[in-house]
Amino acid sequence: MAYSIVKHVEFDWTDEKRCRVFFVKCHSCYKESMHLTFRELDMVASNTAYQRWHFNLASDVDEGATLDDAMFYSVPTSFFVLDVRVPRVLRDLLTEAEGCLKSNFLTGASACARKIVYELAQVENATGDSYEDRIKSLKSVHPEVEPTYFDTLLTIQQLTSTKVHENSYDGWEARHLRIILAALSEVLHELYVLPAVRDDRRKAVLALQKELGGEKAITGADDGDCNEQDGQ
Template identity: 40%
Template sequence: MNSNQQDQSYIEKKYFVDRHRYNCPFCNIRNVQYRIIHYTSFNWTSEKECYIYLVKCSRCHNISLHLSYECFVYSVGEEGYRFEQDKDIDSRIFYSHPTTFFTMDERIPKIIRELISEAESCLKMNFLTGASACVRKAIYEFLDIEKAQGEDYKSRIKFLKSKYEKIVDPDFFDTLAHIQDMTSDKLHEQSWGKLDTKYLK
């Protein structure tokens, strides 16, 4: 295959494409220009320093926050700062907010948005137990809001699967059922195990 025809879809999964362009998590525009308007540092521990980068989208002008244990920017005058390397910037950043490449629709109930956001934050920090708990709690809230009928968790999921079979991919409901396989019907502290990260992403 010609190099110019190679699949470039992986770029859409990145936060930062290169030192000039990124995928904005606010306006959801791909390959849009950004500026690092400010950076500073603080003591993560007594022996480790952490750097904060504030990035502004050139289209919507919203600002995202990014944390790294490395200082890898240089000044470009009035334009602010720029990352030193042009590729694999994401690999040097361990936390970003927003954590995803999209902002959740405000039509989604606030309690669910907050739980999903917390789960993503836990996942980004590799706190898998906390991420697992938040995802499960979000599912329970969703079932209650949808007034899903059934005697147990799986029957309630089947109810929703049937209700939305014409507009929602059934695989999504199968994933919800798989998550519940790893826990009990009630979420109690220290009563659930870790969840594979592939089901949280």
């Protein structure tokens, strides 16, 4: 997701440690978030007419995961703020899940992830008694959403609270939950944000067409008046 750094400052966290604060604007929802880190992160300006700053990271790294690991405190919790067009209950759950993951509370993060699927199924009238059935139902109801996102979410069924609590989750780590939360975020974006954006653009085009039609009508009337005068 596109973003830009609108401001950054530094201060002394301790006598020997500096803390860096970045204020970041999301180009999707146009909201700003604050992020604190002890790491030195390079910035680079985009080579455009409107100079925008962003983090200068290697091209072969996962930018979202790298920045998430670098920031020890963020407000809101999510590095990229969820659009307000996503239902509040889903936004709150995803924010809570990311907060748990940030603190390495895997039990809480996994519980929130499963709760999101349950609430999403309720909102979208998906059917099924199990998480797998609900996710498959969502996949069939919304073919416009990238299917691999739903396939990724199917792994939620492997992650029960008991397994996470007892550390018997067969290789599951925070990075696996991060993938699930990223997939959930993309599903929510495609379900609730993209359609609204398309509708806004459609309305804008229709408004321009209507305006153009009005201009043509006025021009036509003026031409008619001129013809009448010429006839006289």
